[in-house]
Each structure stands twice: as C-alpha cells, then as structure tokens.
Amino acid sequence: MMKVGDYEVKEGVYYTKKHEWARVSDDVVLVGITDYAQQALGEITFIDIRGDAGPVNVGDTLKRGDKYAEVESHKAVEDVFTPIGGIILEINESLQDAPNTINDDPYGAGWILKIKAEDIDSQLKELLDADAYAEVLKSEAE
Amino acid sequence: MVEYKTTHLYDWHKKHASAMHEFAGYMMPIRYSGINEEHLAVRHAVGIFDVTHMGRFHFRGERAAEFANYMTTNDVGRLNENAAQYTLICNEKGGIIDDCIVYYRASDWIYIVVNAGNKVKDLAWFKKHAPKFGVTVEDVSDQVPNFAVQGPKAEATLQKLTDIDLSAPKFFSAISGKLAGYDVIMGRTGYTGEDGFEISQFSVPLDKPDDAVDLWHKILEAGEEFGIKPCGLGARDTLRLEAALPLHGNDITEEITPLEARLRTWVKFKSQGDFIGRAALEKQKEEGVPRYRIGLLMPGRRAPRPHNKLIIDDEVVGEVTSGTLSPVCQRGIGLGYVKREYKDVEEIFVDIRGTLEKAKALKPSSKVMLTKIKELEVR
Numbered sequence: 001m002m003k004v005g006d007y008e009v010k011e012g013v014y015y016t017k018k019h020e021w022a023r024v025s026d027d028v029v030l031v032g033i034t035d036y037a038q039q040a041l042g043e044i045t046f047i048d049i050r051g052d053a054g055p056v057n058v059g060d061t062l063k064r065g066d067k068y069a070e071v072e073s074h075k076a077v078e079d080v081f082t083p084i085g086g087i088i089l090e091i092n093e094s095l096q097d098a099p100n101t102i103n104d105d106p107y108g109a110g111w112i113l114k115i116k117a118e119d120i121d122s123q124l125k126e127l128l129d130a131d132a133y134a135e136v137l138k139s140e141a142e
Numbered sequence: 143m144v145e146y147k148t149t150h151l152y153d154w155h156k157k158h159a160s161a162m163h164e165f166a167g168y169m170m171p172i173r174y175s176g177i178n179e180e181h182l183a184v185r186h187a188v189g190i191f192d193v194t195h196m197g198r199f200h201f202r203g204e205r206a207a208e209f210a211n212y213m214t215t216n217d218v219g220r221l222n223e224n225a226a227q228y229t230l231i232c233n234e235k236g237g238i239i240d241d242c243i244v245y246y247r248a249s250d251w252i253y254i255v256v257n258a259g260n261k262v263k264d265l266a267w268f269k270k271h272a273p274k275f276g277v278t279v280e281d282v283s284d285q286v287p288n289f290a291v292q293g294p295k296a297e298a299t300l301q302k303l304t305d306i307d308l309s310a311p312k313f314f315s316a317i318s319g320k321l322a323g324y325d326v327i328m329g330r331t332g333y334t335g336e337d338g339f340e341i342s343q344f345s346v347p348l349d350k351p352d353d354a355v356d357l358w359h360k361i362l363e364a365g366e367e368f369g370i371k372p373c374g375l376g377a378r379d380t381l382r383l384e385a386a387l388p389l390h391g392n393d394i395t396e397e398i399t400p401l402e403a404r405l406r407t408w409v410k411f412k413s414q415g416d417f418i419g420r421a422a423l424e425k426q427k428e429e430g431v432p433r434y435r436i437g438l439l440m441p442g443r444r445a446p447r448p449h450n451k452l453i454i455d456d457e458v459v460g461e462v463t464s465g466t467l468s469p470v471c472q473r474g475i476g477l478g479y480v481k482r483e484y485k486d487v488e489e490i491f492v493d494i495r496g497t498l499e500k501a502k503a504l505k506p507s508s509k510v511m512l513t514k515i516k517e518l519e520v521r
Binding site for chain 1: 161172178444447466496497
C-alpha cells in the first residue's frame with residue numbers, strides 16, 4: 001500500500017480518474033470505490049445498488065462506465081460507475097447492514113460488485129495503474 | 143487561496159478533526175472521530191461543540207429590551223437575568239429572517255445569538271431599526287468563544303468546573319458566573335434534543351486565544367470519565383434533525399412563516415406588543431396557514447433529501463427540506479412541508495430520485511420525533 005497525502009493507494013489494482021478501483025483475477029473482477037472517495041464522502045450510511053434504469057441485480061450486464069450504485073453519506077449522495085463491463089456475478093450484500101465497511105476497508109471487505117468481464121485485456125488498457133492513479137491524487141491536491 | 147475566518151480553536155481543530163470545511167465563511171470541523179460516534183456520545187453521555195462561528199450581538203441602550211421585543215416574535219418581557227428564550231426574527235411579511243436565542247442581561251442590555259450564515263444580514267437588519275430606539279448594536283462574535291456542551295452528562299461535566307449549583311437551573315435558564323475560573327454566560331439550551339449548556343466566554347480576543355483553548359481543554363478533561371467527544375458540524379446536523387429542530391436556510395426561510403413551521407409557541411400574540419411581522423402573522427392566522435412542516439421517518443436506510451417531492455395519491459403535496467440517516471435508529475429521517483390538509487397525515491410517499499418510498503409522517507417536535515427514534519434505537 002502506498003500513501004498520497006492522507007489517501008491509500010493499493011498496488012496491483014486498476015483505477016479510474018473518478019476514484020473507482022478494479023481488482024482482477026483472470027476474468028473475474030471485484031470493483032469498489034477508493035480510499036480517497038470514501039474519505040471525501042465521510043461515513044457511508046447507505047448503498048443502493050441502482051443504475052439509471054432502476055435496481056441492478058446479479059446476472060445483469062453492465063458496460064464500462066455504467067452507473068451501478070448510489071452511495072450515501074449523512075450529507076451527500078454520489079453515483080458510482082463501474083470501471084469494468086461484464087456480467088454481475090455477485091453483489092456484496094453485507095454492505096446493506098454495514099455500509100461503513102467501505103470506510104473501514106475500501107479495497108478489501110468494502111468491495112461492491114463481482115463481475116465476469118468481457119475482453120478483459122482491452123478494458124484494462126483504459127484504466128490507470130497505481131502509479132498513474134497516485135499522480136491523479138497528487139494533482140487533485142494542488 | 144480562498145480567505146476564510148477561524149475560531150480560537152482553529153489550531154486544535156486542525157490537529158484533531160478528520161474533516162474540516164468552510165461554513166458561513168469560517169473554517170470549521172465537520173467531524174473528528176466520526177459523525178455516528180460523536181452523535182451517540184451526545185445521546186448517551188456528553189459531547190462538546192465549538193460554535194464560535196455563530197453571530198453574537200449586544201444591544202445596549204435604555205430601550206434595549208424594548209428593541210429586542212420589537213425585532214423578535216417571543217416576549218422579551220417574560221425574561222429576567224436568569225432566563226433566555228428561543229425566538230424568531232421575522233420580516234414584515236412574517237417570513238423568518240432567522241431564529242435565535244435572546245439573553246436578557248438588564249433592561250438596557252440584551253445579548254443575542256444568531257445563526258452563523260445569517261450574521262451579516264441580521265446585523266444590517268438590527269442596525270437599520272436600532273436608531274429608532276436609540277440602541278446600539280455591537281458585534282462581539284469574534285471575541286466571545288462559544289461552546290455547546292450537550293448530553294445527559296453535560297451537567298455532571300460542567301459541575302466539576304463551577305461552584306454554581308447546576309442541578310437547579312431549568313431548560314432555558316441563563317446562568318452567569320465562573321466556569322473553570324473564566325467569566326461566562328451559560329444558557330441551558332442547545333440544538334441536539336438533549337440537556338445541555340451553551341457557553342459564551344467573555345471576552346477572549348481572537349489573536350490571544352489561550353483562555354478559550356484552556357477552557358475547551360478543561361471541559362474535555364472534566365468530561366473524560368463520561369467519555370466526552372469533541373463533535374463537529376456533521377453531528378450537530380444529525381442531532382438537530384432527530385430532534386426535528388429546523389435549520390434556517392433549509393427548513394425555515396424568509397418565505398416561510400413561524401406558523402407554517404409550527405413554531406407558533408414562540409410567537410406571543412397575546413402578551414407581546416408590536417413586533418415586525420405581527421400584522422402579517424395575524425392575517426395568516428385568520429385566513430389559514432397554507433402549509434405545515436412535518437417530520438419524516440423512513441422504513442430503511444435510504445434518506446430523504448432536500449427537494450424530494452412528497453406524494454399522496456399520486457399528487458405532489460409538498461417537499462423535503464432536510465434529510466439524513468438517523469445514527470440512533472439507522473433509518474432515513476427528514477423534515478419537509480405539506481399542504482395544510484395533510485398536516486396530520488400518518489403516511490406519505492417520498493420520491494427519492496425516481497422511486498417512491500413510504501414514510502411515516504410525524505409531528506415535527508422533539509417530543510414526538512426523537513422519542514420515536516429512541517424507541518427504535520439500534521444498539
């Protein structure tokens with residue numbers, strides 16, 4: 001784990017500029033929001049797995065960049081977009097009772113979706129590695 | 143670089159807060175250990191807030207009390223030096239310019255605490271009307287550190303720092319004397335729904351903040367055995383919402399009257415003489431109030447948010463003005479307004495970003511809403 005200011009960046013994980021991450025093993029991908037994103041939100045009070053067209057379920061297909069959740073804190077609601085497209089294999093149901101798991105462990109137990117990716121290699125080319133994401137955080141601090 | 147103002151505790155906050163943000167021109171702590179933890183400390187034990195960003199004015203002059211009475215809806219005539227009151231500042235149309243606390247110090251000296259975000263506007267409003275009464279208005283906001291100590295252990299915490307018997311003063315008493323050796327006025331008041339005190343420390347210049355920092359530390363030490371927590375503006379907002387206390391700018395505005403906000407208790411038509419807004423409010427009382435404030439309790443964690451529509455039988459009957467997750471019952475809660483005929487409705491739908499959620503509608507009072515929320519407490 002490296003740190004940029006107050007924010008942790010996990011190595012070996014892919015990122016977007018919108019502070020989402022994807023952890024890949026073969027063609028199965030876990031996605032979530034970064035430490036920066038959770039700190040900016042503050043304590044997360046609720047996560048609604050919901051896209052523009054309504055609730056999102058296991059078996060649905062998402063395209064890279066689709067909105068798939070709304071994350072709420074006491075004061076704010078933020079949309080969350082998937083960094084990787086594919087079929088949803090699993091939704092982290094434990095977040096319904098304990099959404100603040102995302103605050104406690106954003107890159108681990110706070111994962112949100114498990115996705116079976118399509119054409120993973122070409123999708124990963126569009127994402128940032130840890131070093132590139134760290135640069136994004138540094139430029140946001142300026 | 144954006145310029146912002148600071149309070150005496152700025153360096154302490156910078157060291158201890160996990161999030162700070164500009165609020166009403168001041169760089170203020172939003173949270174320290176976390177909104178939930180701070181919130182529950184106030185509900186079950188005690189918490190301390192730096193609220194020095196609030197506006198504090200002295201009205202001075204022979205007719206100071208009369209002036210305060212004319213500018214506010216409550217009856218200053220009911221006060222003496224041992225009492226404070228919640229009151230409203232209205233415009234000629236009866237719209238709420240601000241809500242505030244008035245302390246009667248003497249017939250020629252009133253001390254008034256207003257909202258941070260309305261400080262400049264209120265000062266101009268007071269100064270506009272003061273000459274007619276020969277009264278001067280002095281802004282002492284930056285020389286009077288203001289701390290709120292709130293929760294069931296607030297009294298026990300502060301009792302360790304003063305010889306004044308704090309068990310005697312009732313809610314809305316004003317207590318003058320020494321706290322940890324410093325001259326203070328304490329109101330048995332607050333914005334949390336719990337017992338507590340709001341402390342004004344006279345007088346500490348902003349560039350020599352040591353006495354304020356020392357008092358803050360002494361209160362933290364005194365409350366340590368009870369698990370006192372420093373609390374930020376985040377917990378202040380969730381606490382006041384559980385208690386259905388309105389926030390000016392959200393739940394009450396210059397377009398909303400005290401009758402609509404169901405703050406009628408603090409408008410004294412009978413005992414009060416003339417006050418700004420009186421005629422308009424009497425007219426509204428006669429003709430009927432078009433809408434009323436209600437409290438909202440959701441079935442789950444999804445929170446109502448400002449401007450979400452309130453719906454009954456497919457008709458939009460009102461709008462949400464504030465909302466969050468209740469840390470006590472872990473459900474969404476909020477405040478809003480409905481057309482008058484739905485004032486006492488028990489169920490209402492909230493359109494949250496396109497889906498309708500069924501909410502319980504509650505009377506917007508601490509007694510009703512906070513009691514209900516505490517019954518549903520998730521431990």
